[in-house]
Each structure stands twice: as structure tokens, then as C-alpha cells.
Amino acid sequence: MKNLLMTGVALAALATFTAQAQDTSSGTQTSTGEWTGSGEVGFASTTGNSRSQNVNAKLTLNQETDRWKNSFFLDALRSKGQVTVVDAQGNSEKQFDTTANRYDFGASAGYKLDPRSYIVTAGRYDHDDFAAYRWQGTVSIGYGYMALKTDRTQLSFEIGPGYTEYQPATGTQTVNGVEVPLKEPRQSQVVARGLVNYKYRITDNTAFDETFLMESGTKNTYLQNDAGLAVSMTKKFAIKIGFQVRHNSNVLPGIRRTDTLTTTNLVYNL
Template sequence: MRPFAVLCLALAAALPAQIRAQETLPTFGPTPKNEARWTGAGEVGLASARGNSTTENANVRLRAAYEDHDFRHEVNLSGLRASSEVNRGSDDAPERVRETTANRYQFGASSAIKYDDVSFWKSTLRHEHDDFAAYSWQSTFGIGYGRVFMLDGSGRFLAMEVGPGYRRARDAEEERTESGAIARGFIDFRYPLTANTDLINTLLIESGDDNTFAQNDFGVQVSMTERMALKAGFQARHNTDVQDGRERTDRLTTMNLVYDFK
């Protein structure tokens, strides 16, 4: 079975049977003709250690979206960097050397045309660079159809996108560039547990003949004020085609401060 057909079946199976579309949606819904809105959020997490060991790490994310009655445009940025000092040299002449242990950044952009209150056509662009992954960089472009769902009117939210795309990637070990068609799927799910606590999960799949890339981001976000929140997150990134000796899955656990710009 072709990757596109497999992806469509997997995404369809992931939808709960009881989900139904609603006319009024919290994040991607009908906007009056004379109104437009900006939304956005930024989050940052930092950690530093000093003493017998010296380490620093930071991760940041930024998302901004502009939406009117007919369109929604969105950009997002993320970055991860970590470094540590290690002992080198002999016992007589010890030397502490700083080494970078993680260096990754990602940029994404999308534009959607609303077909009706719950359906849209969307184009997406994504580029990432990672000094420690099987692919030093990956760039993808996709187009597809999306639909927004709600379980009820309490803020529970689900959006799904599926469509074809194109991918270029640089193999870090063999230093060659791969390119080819892909099938792209995306799921965005949010579930309010309490008045100030939300479960958030996004799943991105880009499947082609050379490699299938999947990234899942799960988070629990607790609001402290109207604009400030704390978020505990777990990210898993998976490539099916990697060199011998490399892990297929990278995992990242974070505790971030979130600021809402809405």
C-alpha cells in the first residue's frame, strides 16, 4: 500500500467516533466580515548548573497567527540548544572544554483559505536544522485539505489535515541530498481538564519513499493569569531511515513558561 493511503487510514482511525463538527469554533472558526484578529504565544525554558559539572540548556517557541473571515496565516519558530563543560587532558594538566550537545531550530509557515465554517485548504512550509540528527536539515512543502471538529462547546478541539507534499533532506553521514514526494498529515487536539488546565497534543507525519518523519508534542498547560501559564511537555521525533549507530527516536522533556499575546 502506498504511503499516502496508509497515512489517510491511520489519521482516520485516530478520530474518535463521537466527534461532530460545530458552527462556532474557538481557534479556527467563522470571523465576522468587519473583524480580524491576531493571536500568538511564546514559551521559554532554561536550565543551568554550576560546580563539579557545568551545563546550560534552553528551548524556545513562538507562534503567531492572523485570521480574518476568509484566511488564516500562521508562522512558528522553535529552537533547542544545550552545552556542557567536560574534563579533558591528563591528571597533571586538566583542561575543561565546552561542548555543544544539542543545536536544533525549526521554522514553519502556513496559509489557509476557509472553504466554510469548518473546512479549509492549506499550504504549509517547514524547515529544520539539527546538528545531531540523522538529517542535518529537512525542508518540506505541502498542500492539503483540513477540517476542524469539536466534541462540544466547552473548548474541546480537534483539527485534522491531510494532503501531498514535497521534501528535501540532507543525510548527515553520507552528505547527500534526498528529495521526493511525501504524504503529509497533521492533527491538533486540545482538551480542557479544568477551568485553568488543558491537555494539548499535536502530531505531524511526513511520509515518503526515503524516510517517514513523525513528531508528536504532548503538553499539560496550567494557566496562572489571563496571559501567563506553566507548561510541562514531552516531544518525540522519529525518523524511520537512519544510519547505523544512530537512534531513530529523539525525546525531549520540558517545563516552560508560556506568555499569551492574544
């Protein structure tokens, strides 16, 4: 079923690019129908008394025509640092090991009913070796509405049903005073998906954006909020500060519900 969910996300991505091809062949593509977006990358490294490496990268693409409103994203995070490892005899030593390893991607294709309303299909897949869930995959269909769109401000909403499958991370439980691993099989549930996108251009070279995602079911509710402030240096390059919060309402014992990520990235506008 995991492969089926990843296939669904891939099909959603394919649908966005197919939509552009259809508009071009029918002659209805507008002057704003080209794909636009940005790529981000951040890297940090320390040596000496402490040693660490951190790299994160993001790619976002958007396209809008008279008929379609489409998007695609890809994120990756990997970190290594000094960690203390205790062996079976109680001896501890420091090792340079992976402390974060995450990637996620997704796409949506929206068919416009009128200039503000659209029907949207969306899919996303998230893999994280150090989060509450090793992987999560969601496909959905819903209704979208562009509540506000001016030269400086954009605000849109999406809501609809979906299906999620996920693999809980290994937790811990105490048996006879000893902590032992606690594992659960992969889970699935029907969810209500909601998405809010907000963008505001503060000045000619400063912009704020925020995206809130909710996937709520009877077993677990997943919440993600991404906020970013970008300051342009040229037409193509900018510096962006980002803050991400991920929250799962239901996790195994020994695992935290909330993860955060703060980034400072160099942005290239496509």
C-alpha cells in the same frame, strides 16, 4: 534546492500575514480575526561538580477569520555540557561543548471552503546539528477539516501531498575493524503529509494540547508529536510542561531513529 525550500516556507509565512491584510481591507475580518498566540522560554544551568547550560524558546501565532485559518511557529534549542573527548593517541579529557543546537520554523495558510473545511498550504524548515538529519524542508498543499470546535475542545485534521528535501547526518561504518565516517548526499522525495491538532481545556486554568505531524515517502517517514500541559497563573502567564518525540524511519548506521525533548517553560500569552 535547499534555498528554494526555505523560500517556500517564507512564502507560506508571508501568505498568512497577507491573508489577514486582505480580510481587513475587504471589511470581512471578524472580531476573532486578530493574531493570537504565545511565547515560551525555559533555561537551566548547573555549576560545580558538573557544568551545563540549556535554553529553549518557542513562538506560536494563530489567526482565524471568516475566510482564513492561518498559523506560524518558531522553535529554538541550544545546550552545552561537559563531554569526554578522545584524541588520536587515545587520551581523553573533559570539555565544555555544545550538545544540542536546533531551530525550526514554519507556517500555514488555510482558505475556508465552509465553516469546517479548508484548503491549506504549509511549509516548514528544521535544522539540527545533532539529529538524524542536519536539515529538512517540506512544502505541501492539502485539505483540512475542523472535526470538533467547542468552548473546551478543538480537533482538526489536514492531509495532502508535499515535497521534502533533507540532508542526512554523518553516520559510521566499519572498514577493516575501524569505524570511519559514512556520508550521503542530500535526498528528496514526494511525501504524504498528515497533521492532527487537538486542544482540550481541562479546567478554567489548565489546558492540554497535542499536535501530530507525519511526512511519509518512499525513502523516509518523519513523525513528530508534541504534547503539552499548561497551568495558568494569570491571564498572561502560565507554566507549561512539554514532551516532544521526533522519529525518522531511515537513518545511517550509528545514528538513532528517535529523539525526545522534555521542557518546563514559562509561557506568555499574547
